[in-house]
Amino acid sequence: MAEVCKECGNDEFNQGRLGNGTxxxxxxxxxxxxxxxxxxxxxxxxxxxxxxxxKPEKFR
Ligand SMILES: [Zn+2]
Known part of the structure; x- marks a missing residue:
């Protein structure tokens, strides 16, 4: 990933899921x-x- 953190300059990113029903x-x-x-x-x-x-298609 070519992206760099705007806070600390680190170029390693992780991904996580947000949302669990509620x-x-x-x-x-x-x-x-x-x-x-x-x-x-x-x-x-x-x-x-x-x-x-x-799933943006669910909002169409
Ligand atoms: Zn950072």
Whole structure:
């Protein structure tokens, strides 16, 4: 990854999943559907570089 942490300059990142039912992202205008989010964060200081909704198609 060419990315560099803006906090500490480290270039190693880890990924983790955000959401476990109650904290998953849910659409505002639909009853059904939800998605987890994937976080990419610095392995040194934990600064989050990217936050991505796993299934954006569920919100269409
Ligand atoms: Zn960092």
């Amino acid at each position: 904290t998953a992202v849910t659409p505002l205008n639909k009853v059904m559907g939800s998605s987890f989010m994937t976080l990419t964060f610095c392995s040194q200081c934990g600064e989050v570089s990217s936050m991505k909704v796993d």
